[in-house]
Amino acid sequence: INTCVFLIVCLYLPQIDKRHQSKDSIFFRDGVRRIDFVLAYVDDLNKEWEKKLERRKEFERNLENAGLKLEREDKKESEDGKICFVKIHATWDVLITYAEVLNIKVPIKENDIPSTVENPLDCMLAPLRLPEKVMHPEPDYFTAPFSRDKQELYLINDESTFFSPSMRNRIVNYILTRCPYGTEEGKKKFGIKRLLNNGTYTAAYPLHDCQYWKKANDPNCENERYTLYMEWARFLRFYKEQPLDLIRKYYGEKIGIYFAWLGFYTEMLFLAAVVGLICFLYGLFTMDENMSSKEICDPAIGGEIIMCPLCDQDCEYWRLNTTCESSQYSHLFDNVATLFFAIFMGIWVTLFLEFWKRRQARLKYEWDLVDFEEEQQQLQLRPEYEAKCTHKKKNPVTQEMEPYLPITSQAVRFCISGTTVLFWVSIFLNHHFNTYQKIPRTHMEYENRLTMKMFLFQFVNYYSSCFYVAFFKGKFVGYPGAYTYMFNRWRNEECDPAGCLIELTTQLTIVMAGKQIWGNIQEAIVPWICNWWGRRKARNNPENLYSRWEQDHDLQTFGALGLFYEYLEMVIQFGFITLFVASFPLAPLLALMNNILEIRVDSWKLTTQYRRPVAAKAHSIGVWQEILNGMAILSVVTNAFIVAFTSDMIPRLVYYYTASENEDSPMSGYINNSLSVFQISDFPDRNKPKLNPENFVICRYRDYRYPPDHEKKYLHSMQFWHILAAKLAFIIIMEHVVFIVKFFVAWMIPDVPxxxxxxxxxxxxxxxxxxxxxxxxxxxxxxxxxxxxxxxxxxxxxxxxxxxxxxx
Missing domain, CATH: 1.20.5 (Single alpha-helices involved in coiled-coils or other helix-helix interfaces)
Structure with a gap:
């Protein structure tokens, strides 16, 4: 009888334990050992079942040999009866061993350096502040890299809480990425990434500490997820500061630095948005004073000017006053204030980048990242690098033998990689060519190179149409008697009758307003629908059967490229408000409104809709800083060319100072002066209009050419060359002025406070x-x-x- 009772208890003990465990429990069944990581797999009997089973056995045996403790949940105990879970706990010995390997800094003494003097404006900013406990969830300490031999030096009050959950999951993830699981074809196989790719495991993730909408009943749970949701991830908190220290503590420095950058970028946009709005209002209030629009709209002037057809044969002649409204709208963005705003944004970009360096330097100090880059380069080699590099040499710093790639192999890989990149960029294809590339040594090098290559593709995809409209469309069309054709077949496209600037403005309005709003809706709705669909069965089960690891398993995966796409979205936006801002001063305002929403959408989906990402360290925004610097320099050039060649500002100024004959109204006659004359009888058969109902003799077109009765018939006039010289001079002067101011500002502002x-x-x-x-x-x-x-x-x-x- 006793034997039967024992067998029954052993058989049902896991289910009994699970029923008695809180659904929010983040501990093993003993309620003591914390779950630091979870592996999940589907135990189905397919053709590779035995091979996957052997891989899992070997992998988990090696994890246990490394000192990790495992606890398994059979698929019968899961809410859907299909998924098996392996819970992982890192013991104290494992934590202190790998804390030393990873050079993790831990507290040795509470920081007694006096804090910065309080700002007298703090009382005015009080409504924007969060509670001190939320902003600074733990005291500030002096820290030092952990060493097993000096444990009594550190402030170890409780071994179970000395290493934060983010540190613990980072250590376990380090072990998982390097743990072997056997050999195939004579090669050593290792790492959880390969096992996820080949389907041996379906998921690997650390746990959230509680449900986001209510606190956990467990007194050992810190409920940081709940705090983040209540104080950060709700839209009604859009006017509040971000709890960056708590974000860093819960998600790690890499995600923390992203939200710090996004918040700082949004704050700096406020100044640009105000100045852009003032420039827009100037254009709005001076719209009625615009002489060009008056002449175009005047029936006696614009109504009498017959314009040449905009396409071959099928298009009709049209009167200039049909573009009355668009010419009025064009003045909103094509005026003197726009020139000022273009120069201002060139300086604003420099201020933004320089002040961000200072903010980043402060975060590096506050988050113990001052020496991080050196640690990263010396200690944390990528497992893929270690596997592929068979040669070894002594590290001059650590004096230990480590893998390295010979210079000859690096050169070959670099040439192949460079050629591949140029080829795929030229034909607008995607980025899956990384296996030709030079093997990066560390995770930082790998991410920086991947980011740069992927951004080059996205740069072409996002900006090609704007560059085309701004610098190529309508620029090389020829004239009515001799239009320019591509491949002798397709006639080069002309701009809108109101000019190319209004087209560029329209395109930017669509991108900055419509596309961004739809993007935020999509970012929020898609993961919510996916999670709702995945949890639909669990709603019918009792609460205590839907465990914390199962709840997190049903969430979306943030992914290795999750942060890349968040940065990409914002950097692409940064490009739109800097590269083409001369054509749309309201771009910073729309970007500001979007980013206020973006911060809350990103925080909401990260806190509520995604599994907890593995904590990772980062001391900066990485290669994105170089990308932003490059775009800042390019923006000066693009805006100078937009003002010179896309807008009508330079031709108007040349007319104002040289060709105007009316002192009382200097811009009177500008429209007539800017249009050339073409004799309709000179149309070749190829592009001669089929219909000419009113038997027009001449038509007008936008250019500066001699009339048909001139000896230099249809050649460019001297006025054309004067305007061209003025445009080139303007570009040179504007670029030099802005660059001088930029470099002076950068020199004046130190990178580190x-x-x-x-x-x-x-x-x-x-x-x-x-x-x-x-x-x-x-x-x-x-x-x-x-x-x-x-x-x-x-x-x-x-x-x-x-x-x-x-x-x-």
């Missing part, structure tokens, strides 16, 4: 002092216990080393 520099030096000094005193105390203990002569020599050697460290 003075107080941050002082704090970094002060913290380094105090940290070294603490370490020195620790070493000194340990040596004094050994002096009392060991031989005097040997200990004194050791003391002198160590003291000298510490003094040298302090001096450095």
């Amino acid at each position: 003075a107080d941050v520099k002082a704090k970094i030096k002060r913290e380094k000094y105090l940290t070294q002092k603490i370490l020195y005193e620790y070493e000194f105390e340990k040596l004094k203990e050994r002096l009392c216990q060991g031989g005097k002569q040997a200990t004194e020599e050791e003391f002198i050697t160590t003291e000298g080393r510490m003094e040298l460290s302090r001096a450095m």
Whole structure:
């Protein structure tokens, strides 16, 4: 009887434990060991079932050999009866071992450096502030890289909470990406990424700490997800500051730095939006004073000017006053204020980038990322790099043998990669060519190169139409008697009768208003629908049968490229408001309104609709900084060309100062002066209109050419060359003025604030002092216990080393 009872208890114990566990539990069945990672798989009997089973057994056995603890949930215990779960817990020994390997910095003493003096305007900004506990969820400490041999140096009050959940899942993920699972075809196979790709596992993720809409009942749960949702991810909080320290603590520095950048970019847009709105209002209030629009709309002037057809044979002659409304709207964006705004935005871009460097430097200090780049380059090699590089050499810093790629292989891969990139960009195809490329050594190098290559493709896809309208459309069309044809077949496209600038403005309005709004709706709705569809069966089950790991499994995956697409969306927007802003001063205002919504949409979907991403460190926005710098320089050139060649500003100024004959109204007669005359009888049969109901003799077209009765019939007139010279001179002057101001501003603003520099030096000094005193105390203990002569020599050697460290 006792044997039967024991077998029954063993058989039903997992189900009993699960029923008694809270649905929000993030611990093993014992309620003590925290779940740091979850693996999921479908145990189906397909043709590869045995192979997948062997891979899982080997992989999980090696995980246990590495010191991780595993607890398995059979598919019968899942809410759908199909998915098996493997819960992973990192023991203290594993955590301290890999904390040393990953050079994780941990607290050694509470920071006693006085905080910055309070801003007198803080009382005015109080409505925008969040509670102190939300903004700063943990005290500030002096930190040092963890070492197993110096555990008593660190502030270890509780081993179960000393390493934060984000640190724990980062350590476990490091082990998972390097854990072997066997050999195939003589090659060593390893890493959870391969097992996910070949279907051995279907998911691998850390857990959220609770449900987002209510706090967990477990007193050991910090409920940070709930706090983030209530204080950050709701749209009604759009006017509040972001809890960056809490975001960093929960999601890691990489996601934290993205939201810090997005928030700072949105704040800086406010100034650009105000200035752009003022320029737009100037155009609106001076619309009735625009002489060009008056002449076009005047029946006695524009109504009597017959314009040449805009296409061959099928198009009709038209009167200039039919473009009355579009010419009035064009003045909203083609006026003197637009020129000022183009120059202003060139300076604004520099201020934005320089002030962001300062903000980023402050975050690096506050988040203990000052030495991160060096750590990244030295310690965290990519598993793929280690697998593919068979050669080894000694690292001059660590003095250890490590894989490396010979220079000859790098050169070959670089040439193949470069050729491939140029080829695919030229024909607008996607980016799946990475297996030809030079193998990046670290995760940072890999992400930076992938980001740069993918951005080049997206740059062509997003901006090609705007560049075409701004710089090519209507520029090389010829004239009515000799139109330019592409491949001797297709006639080059002409601009809208009101000019190309209004077309570019219309295109930017569609992108900045319609496309951005639809993009935000899509970002929010799609994952919500997918999650709703995935959870539809779970709603019929009792709460305690739908565990925390199952709830998170049903969420969407953020993915390795999730953050890339978030950055891409904002950087593409940055390009639209800088590269073509001379044609649309309202672009920054629309971008500001979008970004206020974007921050809350991104935070909402990350907090509620996606699995918790693996925490990752980053000390900056990476290669995106270089991309922004490049676009800032390019924007000066593009806006100068837009003002010179796309708008009518330069021709109007030339007419104002040279050709105008009416002193009372200097712009009177400009429209007639800007149109050339063509004799209809000179039309060749190829493009001669089929209909000429009123038997017109001449028609007009936009250009500066000699009339048909001139000896230089239809050749460019001297006025054309004067205007061209003025356009080129304007481009040179504008570029030089803006670049000089940009470089001067960049020189005047240091990248790192003075107080941050002082704090970094002060913290380094105090940290070294603490370490020195620790070493000194340990040596004094050994002096009392060991031989005097040997200990004194050791003391002198160590003291000298510490003094040298302090001096450095």
